[in-house]
Amino acid sequence: MRPIDFVGDIHGHAGALRALLDRLGYKYQANQWTHAQDGRLVFLGDLIDRGPEQRETVDLVHALCDSGRALCLMGNHEFNAVGFVTSRTDDPDRYVRSHTDGHIRQHQAFLDAYQHDSVGYQDTIAWFKTLPLWFEQPGVRAVHACWHAPAQALLAPYLDHRHAPTDLSFFTDSAIEHSAAWQARETLLNGLEMRLPEGSHFKDYYGIQRRRIRLNWWDPDQSTYRDSAVIDVTQRDRIPDLPLPSTAPSYHESLVFFGHYWMRGIPSIRHPRAVCLDYSVALPDGALCAYRYQGEIDAQSDHLVWVSNS
Ligand SMILES: [Mn+2]
Numbered sequence: 001m002r003p004i005d006f007v008g009d010i011h012g013h014a015g016a017l018r019a020l021l022d023r024l025g026y027k028y029q030a031n032q033w034t035h036a037q038d039g040r041l042v043f044l045g046d047l048i049d050r051g052p053e054q055r056e057t058v059d060l061v062h063a064l065c066d067s068g069r070a071l072c073l074m075g076n077h078e079f080n081a082v083g084f085v086t087s088r089t090d091d092p093d094r095y096v097r098s099h100t101d102g103h104i105r106q107h108q109a110f111l112d113a114y115q116h117d118s119v120g121y122q123d124t125i126a127w128f129k130t131l132p133l134w135f136e137q138p139g140v141r142a143v144h145a146c147w148h149a150p151a152q153a154l155l156a157p158y159l160d161h162r163h164a165p166t167d168l169s170f171f172t173d174s175a176i177e178h179s180a181a182w183q184a185r186e187t188l189l190n191g192l193e194m195r196l197p198e199g200s201h202f203k204d205y206y207g208i209q210r211r212r213i214r215l216n217w218w219d220p221d222q223s224t225y226r227d228s229a230v231i232d233v234t235q236r237d238r239i240p241d242l243p244l245p246s247t248a249p250s251y252h253e254s255l256v257f258f259g260h261y262w263m264r265g266i267p268s269i270r271h272p273r274a275v276c277l278d279y280s281v282a283l284p285d286g287a288l289c290a291y292r293y294q295g296e297i298d299a300q301s302d303h304l305v306w307v308s309n310s
Contacts, residue, residue: 001168002040005039005290006041006042007277012047013091014296017057024041024292041069044075045131048077074133081107082125082128084099084103133189135163143256146188154181174294191214192214196213196225200236203235216228223244224240224241261278265279267274267306284309287309
């Protein structure tokens with residue numbers, strides 16, 4: 001079959017993206033993208049945030065999508081980029097992505113990339129508004145952070161047949177904190193989280209104190225807060241070794257690819273039906289990772305392809 005190459009979070013590392021595309025066999029010649037086996041690409045979102053070449057990354061992936069060679073899913077950072085310039089319907093003086101000092105600082109490099117090109121900025125935001133929230137075909141699925149059927153069903157009224165927003169109501173309704181749409185969008189784009197028992201906390205990779213953990217929803221064997229937290233190994237023993245009040249749903253009937261979780265170390269298949277392809281390319285020892293899908297039922301480690309930062 002025609003291969004599908006799923007590509008993890010790029011975070012503005014266009015150089016790594018060019019190297020990965022080369023390794024996967026995609027070539028730009030005579031004004032088009034070609035591939036010897038007529039391969040297709042599915043990007044898992046988070047093209048932007050942090051990296052040095054956010055605009056170059058967006059332009060390259062956008063061109064691949066326009067050529068029909070690729071599809072790009074929405075990540076939490078594409079959602080936030082749209083939200084940064086979208087007024088809330090419940091409070092029109094505020095934005096879907098609030099303009100706190102921290103949010104502005106985090107978004108500044110993206111804004112700076114377009115400071116002399118408001119048309120390019122508008123085009124990019126307009127494109128981000130049209131990105132699908134998930135990809136599905138018989139045997140294989142993809143989403144930015146968490147495959148979650150109840151959240152998908154809840155958001156379906158906001159989405160077209162490609163699972164892309166039909167209009168801005170997806171952004172404005174899912175901005176209302178603790179609404180059903182907010183919860184569902186958070187689950188798909190930011191992953192499942194759980195509040196720790198009273199009194200427990202830990203410091204994340206950036207030294208920020210956290211009272212919630214990200215759940216490794218893809219692992220069917222999780223049973224305690226400590227086992228199920230997606231967390232740096234140096235922090236794990238700060239998480240209480242207590243049973244989870246409920247286990248995360250798991251959907252392993254068909255292969256699913258996702259990004260978002262800043263995995264460390266050498267890319268590997270940790271579950272044969274649920275494969276994270278985010279290997280922290282924005283960190284010095286990170287990698288940009290892809291998986292070549294060719295119709296297999298279980299993921300195979302020799303289908304992983306990556307380029308290291310170092
Ligand atoms: Mn993400």
